[in-house]
Amino acid sequence: xxxxxxxxxxxxxxxxxxxxxxxxxxxxxxxxxxxxxxxxxxxxxxxxxxxxxxxxxxxxxxxxxxxxxxxxxxxxxxxxxxxxxxxxxxxxxxxxxxxxxxxxxxxxxxxxxxxxxxxxxxxxxxxxxxxxxxxxxxxxxxxxxxxxxxx
Numbered sequence: 001x002x003x004x005x006x007x008x009x010x011x012x013x014x015x016x017x018x019x020x021x022x023x024x025x026x027x028x029x030x031x032x033x034x035x036x037x038x039x040x041x042x043x044x045x046x047x048x049x050x051x052x053x054x055x056x057x058x059x060x061x062x063x064x065x066x067x068x069x070x071x072x073x074x075x076x077x078x079x080x081x082x083x084x085x086x087x088x089x090x091x092x093x094x095x096x097x098x099x100x101x102x103x104x105x106x107x108x109x110x111x112x113x114x115x116x117x118x119x120x121x122x123x124x125x126x127x128x129x130x131x132x133x134x135x136x137x138x139x140x141x142x143x144x145x146x147x148x149x150x151x
């Protein structure tokens with residue numbers, strides 16, 4: 001049995017996430033997803049919009065996912081990977097990791113893991129920030145329309 005491990009924030013679930021997880025699952029028999037904690041998201045990206053427990057539940061409900069687990073806060077990002085012992089780790093096209101470096105670091109811990117960077121989905125709403133921008137655009141357009149209608 002080939003165990004695939006994927007990680008991410010999954011703040012606002014979108015098509016890019018689904019494609020990432022589907023492609024990840026296609027590489028093995030079991031897909032485990034580590035959902036980043038709120039503290040990790042704050043340190044590495046931004047203030048999370050959706051709390052970690054909600055993001056975890058949403059990811060667990062996605063069809064390709066066999067198991068979703070909450071990441072761990074702390075300096076050792078490899079601790080949970082060691083516990084889950086995957087055969088393959090998939091990383092998103094925009095995740096700031098180098099596959100070769102990750103494989104080396106994991107090998108030093110006695111783990112023989114293949115790291116695969118997944119392709120980018122070319123879609124206009126394939127990212128959380130793109131969705132937020134679109135919502136803001138709609139909101140601003142609605143405000144302008146309301147002002148015009150008041151006149």
